[in-house]
Amino acid sequence: MSISAAQVKELRDMTGAGMMDCKAALKETDGDLEAAVDWLRKKGIAKADKKAGRTAAEGLIGTASQGASAVVVEVNSETDFVARNEAFQEIVRNIAAVALTTDGSTEAVAAATYPGSEKNVADTIKDAIGTIGENMSFRRSAKLTVASGAVATYVHNAVSDNLGKLGVLVGIETTGDAEAARAFARQVAMHVAATNPLALTPEEVDPVAVEREKAIFSDQARASGKPENIIEKMVEGRLRKFYEEVVLLKQSFVINPDLTVEQALKEAEKEIGAPAKLTGFVRMALGEGIEKEDTDFAAEVAAAVKS
CATH class of the missing domain: 1.10.8.10 (Ubiquitin-associated (UBA) domain)
Incomplete structure (x- = not known):
């Protein structure tokens, strides 16, 4: 019909x-x-x-790596209970594996075929909602690749291999020992997890953020009544301090605070056996930027009783 x-x-x-x-x-x-x-x-x-209208801000971050590439993905669920479910964890692992076969963009991963299925990742997630019983979503992904060297991964608060609440990728380019380079890059990934830098180099810091800091520093310096030429030098000094706080290469290395990350990289070159360069990093924390709903459990119970 x-x-x-x-x-x-x-x-x-x-x-x-x-x-x-x-x-x-x-x-x-x-x-x-x-x-x-x-x-x-x-x-x-x-x-x-x-x-699908319910907020999914829990879940897991997953990482996967192969050769000179690595990916990090975020798959959300409504509750941490589901994040501990083996079926959910397997979905996150598979999505990370799929992401390695794509350019790593969220759109490409969502459209990629899920392992052992004729459906794509987005449709597989939708099917899993009905099976697992609460809202879930594949939120985002990112990929790092180097021409030669390694991309290290680190997962903080791991609940299983390569699965946790925070994932970091760090790329290091070198013609030297790739495993020694990966070992150092993993230390840097742990540093990134702890310090959450804004950028790899001063040049990569958002110009809007830099101008905002300069304006604040200038106002503070002028309030001291100093002449303009002194104010300019004070602002330059404060800006250097700002970069030391937010730029990865300028930060004190958490593994050895006597060195900056940049200096630690130079030291690591001895072990690597060739010049090395940090090319980029990705830090993905579970649920960041998601506005969670505030629920009043007592009110929900009262409403249920009345109905």
Whole structure:
């Protein structure tokens, strides 16, 4: 039988499922609306879409590496309980593995085929919502590659191999010993996890952030009543201090605070056996930037009792 657009729209309004899913449900049930709702629920599709409005700020960060490339991904869930679920952890591992086969962009990973399936990552996540029972989302991914050398990975608060609450990638280019380079880059990754630098070099710091700091320093210096030429030197000094705080290469190395990261890199070259250069880093913390809903549990219980 033919299914009208009005029928599809009505089912979509009732369940929140996608247009194609609604059309398939109506075809399978010969246009019976109630049966179509049940068909969607059995498939987990209506359930998934109903849950999709709930905030998913928990979950896991996953990393994977191969050769001179590494990736980090974030997959969110509503609760930390689900993040400890082995099925969820396997999904994050597989998405990280898939990310290695792409350019690492979030869009490319979402569209890539999930291992052992004909579906892409985005659709696999949607199916898993119905199976696991709460809202989940593949939020983002990033990839680092070097021409020669290594990309080290580090996961903080690990719950399993390469899975945790915070992931870092650090790229190091060298023609020397790749494993020695990776070992040093991993130390730098641990440093990045601890200090959260804004940029690798002073030149890469957001100009807006630099101008904001300069304006603050200038106002503070002028308040002291010093002449303009002295103010200029004071601002330069404060700006150097600012870079030491937020620029990776200028920061004191957490492994050896007597050295900056830049100086530690020079020392590491002896072990690596050739000049080495840090090319970039990615630091991904679980849930950063997600506005979590504040829930009043007592109010929820009271509302449930009244209803």
